[in-house]
Amino acid sequence: MASSRRLRALITNDDGIDSPGLAALAAGARDAGFEVVVAAPHVDASGVGGSVMSVRDGDRTLIHRRELPGLPDVPAYAVEGHPAYIVHSAGRGWLDPTPDVVLSGINLGANLGHAVLHSGTVGAALAASMHGWRALAVSLDSGWVPPPHPHWDSVLHLLPDVLDILLAGPDGTVLSLNVPDRPIAEIGELREARLSTFGAVQVRVDHRSGEHGEALHSVVEEISAPAEPGTDAALLAAGHPTLTELVSVSDRPGVLAGSASGRRAGPASAALDRAVSPGRNARGTTSGPRHGSIGRCANATRGPNGPRTSPARWPRSSAPASGPGSSPSARRRSCSRVCGLWSTRPSNATRCPRERSPSVRRPR
Numbered sequence: 001m002a003s004s005r006r007l008r009a010l011i012t013n014d015d016g017i018d019s020p021g022l023a024a025l026a027a028g029a030r031d032a033g034f035e036v037v038v039a040a041p042h043v044d045a046s047g048v049g050g051s052v053m054s055v056r057d058g059d060r061t062l063i064h065r066r067e068l069p070g071l072p073d074v075p076a077y078a079v080e081g082h083p084a085y086i087v088h089s090a091g092r093g094w095l096d097p098t099p100d101v102v103l104s105g106i107n108l109g110a111n112l113g114h115a116v117l118h119s120g121t122v123g124a125a126l127a128a129s130m131h132g133w134r135a136l137a138v139s140l141d142s143g144w145v146p147p148p149h150p151h152w153d154s155v156l157h158l159l160p161d162v163l164d165i166l167l168a169g170p171d172g173t174v175l176s177l178n179v180p181d182r183p184i185a186e187i188g189e190l191r192e193a194r195l196s197t198f199g200a201v202q203v204r205v206d207h208r209s210g211e212h213g214e215a216l217h218s219v220v221e222e223i224s225a226p227a228e229p230g231t232d233a234a235l236l237a238a239g240h241p242t243l244t245e246l247v248s249v250s251d252r253p254g255v256l257a258g259s260a261s262g263r264r265a266g267p268a269s270a271a272l273d274r275a276v277s278p279g280r281n282a283r284g285t286t287s288g289p290r291h292g293s294i295g296r297c298a299n300a301t302r303g304p305n306g307p308r309t310s311p312a313r314w315p316r317s318s319a320p321a322s323g324p325g326s327s328p329s330a331r332r333r334s335c336s337r338v339c340g341l342w343s344t345r346p347s348n349a350t351r352c353p354r355e356r357s358p359s360v361r362r363p364r
Contacts, residue, residue, distance in 0.1 A: 007035035007210035010128075012086050014046045014120025017078040020108030023068045024152040025138060026130075028159045029103055030074065037095065038068060038076035040084045041120075050123035052088055054081030054305065061085075082123035091131040101166065102128035105138030106155050108146045110178045112232045113196035116246070122176060126248045129172040136166050137174070138247075140179045141236055144220060154187055157178045158241055161190070165243070174246045178236050186239065193242035196231035 011026045013019055017040040030036045042064060049242050054061040064078040079086050083104065098179055104124040121137045123315075128135035143152050158179060167275040180187050206217045227234035232242045 003086065006033060006035045009036050010090055010095070010102045011036060011038045011122050012040050012102065012104050013047045014041065014048060014083045014104075014124070015108055016041050017076070019108065021140065021152060023071060024156060025103055025106045025146060026068060026071055026076075028156040030071070033162055034101070034286055037091065038071075038074060039063075039079050039081060039100070040077075041086070042078035042080050045082050045120050047118050048082045048120040048333050049118050050083040050084045050127060051082045051120070053356055054079070054085045061089075066131075072233070079284055081169050083120045084127040086130075087124050087127040090276075091133075094182070099128075099130070100131055102133055102135040103138065104135065105140075107137070107139040107153060108142050108150065109139065109144065110141040110236060111137060111176060112138040112178060112236065116176065116195070120244065125174045126246065129174045129248045132171045134166050134169060134171065134173045135175070136162065137176045139178045140145040140181050141178055144183040147181065150180050151183060154182060154184050157184050157192060162243065163187065176244045176246055177241065179241045180236060180239050182239065188240040189236065191235045191240040191242055193244050194230060194233050195244060196228055196233040197210065225274060231245060235262070
């Protein structure tokens, strides 16, 4: 679908309405040709993830008109609610017309690995995908203690190209951009990255008792282990801006009846196997936890050198249909039981190996 009208961008963040990164992102979106409206939490809301909490007075959530530095003509609101609440409100009647894209950031500090689950910056972008809007979460790797002069200009230098990639994707596309806090001349090539196992830091929580009672004390620790090659953490540490496509919550069918997708038995299933045959698993089974992922790298059918689209117009779809994957070379028969255990038992077998021991009770 094509239109001559300008695209409308909602700019939000989780660092709050007074963050300089928010004003920088709004200015970058305006300069890229978007019609811009800003709505951000009235206070810092870092780490709230996809929370839709707000400060309510009865059935009301207060908003406050603001003017951002250098953007007197851009409507801006401080909202007494979390970033995802702001995005959902924009799609449920508050903003008319509704946004075409949501840009969230620029966050002070990188959002890396599976820890993006906790990010309010990313939470706002994922909330946008629920409305079918494209969204971009933008973060600057400024370290745990922000420097006095973050390199916002390095982010804005990359923004037009990343917006082209975003708009070339289908409705609901969510991208996460992390940029090293370095001068433009010192940053490397933009690289596509998969999510690392952890983020940039981890929090250790200690249970302590004292004269004021019991409490949980949190201590932030930087991860000292080397990052996995090819991940967002490794590439960012090497000076590369990274781009990752994220996928929101989705379902996976076949939990009650093992399907042909090659489901593997988990830890509880393995424990049951050991109870059936102490010292070994049931014949022909595999066990081990299934590892999910909040995100995936950018769609392989659409690379960063794909079609470029001006933010001033609606893009054409550029992602070709991808065919189904090849079938496995050896078919395996699914256990008839709820556990979804894979068994290589012969096709004429009629009973699950677990049924042979009446003393073992299946989990309910």
